[in-house]
Amino acid sequence: MSLATNAADQPTLYKRIRADIEKRILTGEWPPGHRIPFEHELVARYGCSRMTVNKALSELAQADLIERRRRAGSFVRRPQHLSAVLKIADIRAEIIALGRSYGYELIGRKLRAATAADRDRLGVKKAGKVVAINCRHSADNVPFAVEDRLINLSSVPNAATADFSREPPGSWLLHHVPWTEAEHTISAIVADDRTAEALNIAVGAPCLVIDRYTWRSARTITAVRLLYPGDSHRLVARFKGG
Amino acid sequence: MSLATNAADQPTLYKRIRADIEKRILTGEWPPGHRIPFEHELVARYGCSRMTVNKALSELAQADLIERRRRAGSFVRRPQHLSAVLKIADIRAEIIALGRSYGYELIGRKLRAATAADRDRLGVKKAGKVVAINCRHSADNVPFAVEDRLINLSSVPNAATADFSREPPGSWLLHHVPWTEAEHTISAIVADDRTAEALNIAVGAPCLVIDRYTWRSARTITAVRLLYPGDSHRLVARFKGG
DNA sequence: CACGATCATATGTCTAGACATATAAGTCAA
DNA sequence: TTGACTTATATGTCTAGACATATGATCGTG
Numbered sequence: 001m002s003l004a005t006n007a008a009d010q011p012t013l014y015k016r017i018r019a020d021i022e023k024r025i026l027t028g029e030w031p032p033g034h035r036i037p038f039e040h041e042l043v044a045r046y047g048c049s050r051m052t053v054n055k056a057l058s059e060l061a062q063a064d065l066i067e068r069r070r071r072a073g074s075f076v077r078r079p080q081h082l083s084a085v086l087k088i089a090d091i092r093a094e095i096i097a098l099g100r101s102y103g104y105e106l107i108g109r110k111l112r113a114a115t116a117a118d119r120d121r122l123g124v125k126k127a128g129k130v131v132a133i134n135c136r137h138s139a140d141n142v143p144f145a146v147e148d149r150l151i152n153l154s155s156v157p158n159a160a161t162a163d164f165s166r167e168p169p170g171s172w173l174l175h176h177v178p179w180t181e182a183e184h185t186i187s188a189i190v191a192d193d194r195t196a197e198a199l200n201i202a203v204g205a206p207c208l209v210i211d212r213y214t215w216r217s218a219r220t221i222t223a224v225r226l227l228y229p230g231d232s233h234r235l236v237a238r239f240k241g242g
Numbered sequence: 243m244s245l246a247t248n249a250a251d252q253p254t255l256y257k258r259i260r261a262d263i264e265k266r267i268l269t270g271e272w273p274p275g276h277r278i279p280f281e282h283e284l285v286a287r288y289g290c291s292r293m294t295v296n297k298a299l300s301e302l303a304q305a306d307l308i309e310r311r312r313r314a315g316s317f318v319r320r321p322q323h324l325s326a327v328l329k330i331a332d333i334r335a336e337i338i339a340l341g342r343s344y345g346y347e348l349i350g351r352k353l354r355a356a357t358a359a360d361r362d363r364l365g366v367k368k369a370g371k372v373v374a375i376n377c378r379h380s381a382d383n384v385p386f387a388v389e390d391r392l393i394n395l396s397s398v399p400n401a402a403t404a405d406f407s408r409e410p411p412g413s414w415l416l417h418h419v420p421w422t423e424a425e426h427t428i429s430a431i432v433a434d435d436r437t438a439e440a441l442n443i444a445v446g447a448p449c450l451v452i453d454r455y456t457w458r459s460a461r462t463i464t465a466v467r468l469l470y471p472g473d474s475h476r477l478v479a480r481f482k483g484g
Numbered sequence: 485c486a487c488g489a490t491c492a493t494a495t496g497t498c499t500a501g502a503c504a505t506a507t508a509a510g511t512c513a514a
Numbered sequence: 515t516t517g518a519c520t521t522a523t524a525t526g527t528c529t530a531g532a533c534a535t536a537t538g539a540t541c542g543t544g
Contacts, residue, residue, distance in 0.1 A: 038493095039494070049528065049530060050531095052529085055528095057495090068494090069537080070493085070495050070496080070537055071495075071535095071538055072493095073494065073495085074495085188431075190446065206449070207430055207448070208428065208429060254497060255497080255498080291500060291501090292501095293497095293500090296526085297497085300526090310524090311507080311508095312524060312525045313505095313507040313509090314523095314524075314525090
């Protein structure tokens with residue numbers, strides 16, 4: 001019976017159900033915490049058996065996109081299942097997890113029309129407004145990292161009015177812009193005068209550089225460069241497979 | 243009827259099937275390319291319906307542990323689905339992928355009983371033999387990275403007789419020891435005299451350091467430290483999720 | 485109000501079938 | 515030998531049920 005609805009479909013039904021739900025999550029229509037329809041509701045909507053819906057939801061749960069709770073339903077998960085490398089997205093959380101006291105200091109914040117350099121850095125073509133932020137993170141009152149960030153206001157208009165004097169922009173973004181993709185580039189430099197002063201290390205000391213570029217559904221969110229003292233910091237990534 | 247076999251089990255049947263197969267793959271009993279039993283054979287062995295074994299196999303396929311081919315069967319996959327950060331496990335493949343000519347040079351190779359330092363580095367308690375290898379990778383005849391590696395012969399006895407004068411140990415291991423887990427630690431240093439000479443860079447130039455520790459099923463395989471010129475190398479990792 | 489016991493319900497797992505579909509393998513002709 | 519056609523088969527998807535189980539809600543009691 002339900003095969004009727006499957007007549008002109010290219011993908012199979014359970015994949016369509018999965019894709020439908022995934023799309024609503026990724027576009028933010030169903031934000032983290034949102035309860036997605038019960039299985040029996042989806043059964044009614046798609047006119048299929050429960051096993052079909054269950055397969056779609058199971059795969060979404062396996063991908064950590066949703067969390068399934070008996071008796072309660074299925075809920076969109078908060079994106080907290082990141083690999084260790086990405087977890088440094090929230091430096092505050094990282095430092096607190098290490099049991100050290102976290103310190104944050106906003107050095108500069110500018111709202112401006114995107115310059116050519118800004119557009120290049122964000123990988124966007126059209127002009128628009130951006131926020132440029134400079135700040136410093138510390139652990140136990142020792143400089144931990146300096147951050148140089150650009151936020152694309154076309155994608156995240158709220159960031160124009162967010163108060164970054166108390167909350168670090170990485171944490172703010174993590175809570176306001178869920179489900180992004182990111183690309184990291186890791187390299188090493190030696191500290192120049194400015195960096196050495198900001199990190200309280202010697203000029204010429206090694207620094208770890210992390211450039212992260214973040215987007216959601218083809219919209220650039222933010223570009224950030226983080227500088228860590230190279231001898232004191234460790235990025236740990238653990239993988240399974242080959 | 244099949245519920246009878248499920249009587250004293252803690253995990254559910256499909257999870258047990260999945261775990262059974264996963265174990266044989268991870269221990270190497272079923273190497274890459276091996277055809278695992280057909281669904282109908284597993285149905286007979288576990289006395290359950292096909293949907294149950296199908297669920298187990300589908301999850302293994304989703305985890306990229308096996309590949310399913312219609313009419314042919316299901317096969318253990320070669321571990322080639324690594325994240326970008328881990329892909330540097332095979333520097334030769336990385337350089338060739340960049341379209342550059344790969345060069346390899348074995349600097350030193352020692353077979354010895356594990357010293358206290360070796361055991362500490364490998365994270366093993368019992369004494370045993372190890373191979374210590376020093377080598378250099380180059381791209382277009384320019385030094386690309388120097389490698390300092392320790393292989394635990396208790397886990398990989400074959401490595402004692404492998405010819406590392408032509409094949410880099412990372413590539414050799416990748417082809418002889420499938421399905422490992424790894425932990426990376428990334429940091430930055432400045433080049434000392436020896437490093438500077440090996441990489442043909444200036445003393446005091448920044449270097450990216452990657453320490454990788456690899457194991458399989460609680461058995462340590464190898465520990466390696468890679469040094470890259472920090473200004474010329476880029477580690478790129480791309481993630482999906484928050 | 486706090487705390488247990490009970491109940492309702494959504495998910496978790498499973499069955500014994502079914503038809504669809506891709507494809508390895510065999511068959512036959514050019 | 516090679517290419518085209520046929521066939522057998524393993525996986526892919528789906529159904530309409532079933533019972534198990536965890537847990538949010540509700541209700542009653544001290």
